[in-house]
Amino acid sequence: MLKTGFPLSNRQMIQIISILGILVSLITLFYVKTHSQLFVVGGPFQSFISQMGLFGPLIFILLQVIQVIYPVIPGGMTCVLGHAIFGPVYGFIYNVIGICSGSLLSFYLSRHYGESFVKSFVSDQIYQKYMAKLNHGRHFEYFLIAAFVLPGFPDDFLCMVAGLSKISFKRFFWITLLAKPSTLYLYTLISYESMLFINHTFL
Numbered sequence: 454m455l456k457t458g459f460p461l462s463n464r465q466m467i468q469i470i471s472i473l474g475i476l477v478s479l480i481t482l483f484y485v486k487t488h489s490q491l492f493v494v495g496g497p498f499q500s501f502i503s504q505m506g507l508f509g510p511l512i513f514i515l516l517q518v519i520q521v522i523y524p525v526i527p528g529g530m531t532c533v534l535g536h537a538i539f540g541p542v543y544g545f546i547y548n549v550i551g552i553c554s555g556s557l558l559s560f561y562l563s564r565h566y567g568e569s570f571v572k573s574f575v576s577d578q579i580y581q582k583y584m585a586k587l588n589h590g591r592h593f594e595y596f597l598i599a600a601f602v603l604p605g606f607p608d609d610f611l612c613m614v615a616g617l618s619k620i621s622f623k624r625f626f627w628i629t630l631l632a633k634p635s636t637l638y639l640y641t642l643i644s645y646e647s648m649l650f651i652n653h654t655f656l
Contacts, residue, residue, distance in 0.1 A: 510539070510547050517551025521609050522559045532641040541642070548641065549634045556612045556629050563616025571613040579607075583614050593618055594628065601632035604640065608633075 505512070513535055520531055532552075536544040563571050572580055586593050597615060600606035615625055 510543070513538070514547050514551040514554070517548060518555040518558060521552055521555025521612070522562065529640070529644055532637065533644050536641050536645050545634075545638050545641070548637055552637060553629050553633060556609070556633070557622075557626060559609065559612040560616040560622065560625050563613040564622075568617060571610075571617060574613065575607075575610055579610075583607075583611060584617070587614070587618050594620060594624070598628055598632050601629070602636050 513531075517531055517535070532548050535548045535551075538544065539547055586596055593615075597611060597620075600608050600611050612625075612629075620628075
């Protein structure tokens with residue numbers, strides 16, 4: 454039986470904060486475009502983060518964990534930011550650690566608090582759409598892998614849905630670890646290069 458210990462009133466609060474997060478993201482994106490040299494690899498912002506020592510990467514990883522669970526800032530934006538600040542190698546490592554940790558924590562919270570926790574983050578229509586996948590047994594695991602690999606799926610939300618399924622934490626851990634990193638690197642690189650192209654061509 455699914456637990457229902459998380460208040461549904463949190464949905465409105467999450468939606469409001471998500472809208473504010475999108476507005477902040479748009480303002481930040483505009484600022485990045487008008488100060489493109491500030492965030493390049495080896496630029497002033499990276500130097501500032503480097504002066505923070507170990508706290509710089511830790512703060513960034515924590516930000517990634519939070520954005521997976523609590524949709525304040527679009528995940529694609531933070532991944533590109535990590536790539537730009539820390540470089541392609543360390544940026545990828547920190548992105549993987551943060552996003553995979555956030556996915557596992559999201560799975561755990563969903564399993565602990567139940568369906569009311571999951572319903573707080575999406576509309577009833579979206580919730581019912583993906584919850585229907587749980588009735589397909591092992592096929593849900595294949596669907597989950599495909600969602601993690603292919604674009605266009607709400608994979609952060611699906612981590613919560615997985616928490617309501619019969620998948621063990623160990624199995625979900627391996628699905629996350631094997632499916633997310635390669636596509637995460639590819640999408641981040643494409644997004645970063647696209648932003649550079651747009652910036653150099655049109656701005």
